[in-house]
């Protein structure tokens with residue numbers, strides 16, 4: 001953890017703790033579709049409460065511009081209480097004298113959930129005066145929101161300079177897992193990077209080629225690289241204007257001694273649709289009226305074989321259009337191979353960011369990877385080698 005202070009040995013009994021956590025769960029038609037973030041946040045909340053702190057939970061939901069009743073966090077009270085096994089009190093604002101009074105009225109071991117911190121536009125401006133009002137909610141500050149640490153906001157950044165600050169258990173776990181994967185990994189290190197577009201992952205690829213021994217590129221973004229190598233990719237998703245950039249990344253990789261693995265065969269179809277008639281072709285023979293929708297089986301087998309020689313794997317993004325069958329095959333195959341190596345103790349596997357978790361869950365391996373990050377954007381920015389403001393602010 002380097003220069004972070006964590007919760008070990010910290011006496012919080014009787015203290016009010018401002019706990020920045022991330023309960024920004026996915027919601028569809030008014031129902032939470034995935035409780036993972038609440039479950040992963042529970043460890044720190046329970047620990048602080050059990051140690052007798054007054055736990056003041058500060059978090060955001062969605063991207064409101066000012067007070068937006070639809071984005072109230074009150075719906076989180078019940079699932080949170082159920083998951084931590086303790087009552088959760090509610091406070092309908094995160095700042096102001098009534099909110100401060102509510103934190104002081106908490107019993108030791110009590111948990112108070114505050115209304116959406118983004119209802120105050122000053123939050124996203126990292127406003128110092130707003131940070132001071134947040135700091136009045138507690139005697140110390142714990143940041144457990146790695147997944148919001150790429151935001152320099154008042155509740156993630158400025159407040160850390162106002163109160164004695166500590167990393168929570170989930171923050172600590174995320175940083176340790178990411179450190180083991182890229183900062184001081186056991187070598188050889190492989191990265192699997194997929195997803196639709198190269199344009200969203202240029203910095204990420206540029207950073208990774210300097211750090212890993214082998215970079216597997218899949219998904220739509222592989223098409224841009226194939227095109228840069230002179231292959232015709234037909235109707236495939238392809239950012240032709242980025243061919244030069246793709247060639248630069250390949251040149252940088254070669255200089256750094258990083259082997260880039262592109263598909264040698266591909267699953268092609270005439271349309272982006274479930275069960276569209278498809279066939280496997282070499283990447284040099286993609287018909288003009290077809291599109292690549294998955295990495296081919298020979299390539300997937302080759303990737304799995306290469307993983308046998310690796311000690312560490314970082315995974316971000318699917319290898320094909322995994323949401324529609326049968327174009328989930330390569331993602332499933334390679335994910336299951338990585339999971340099997342993990343279970344055998346031969347490979348450390350760390351995954352995160354956007355679609356990745358659903359792709360791995362779809363493959364049925366989300367419990368078999370060594371670590372799956374709760375973070376989307378923050379995981380990507382970390383893969384880009386950026387300093388995350390919420391993490392940097394804890395380093396004092």
Ligand code: 3PG
Nearest residue numbers: 022024063147148376377
């Ligand atoms: C997330 O869901 O990625 C985090 O909670 C951060 O949310 P944001 O992207 O709206 O800042």
Ligand code: MG
Nearest residue numbers: 147376377378
């Ligand atoms: Mg995000």
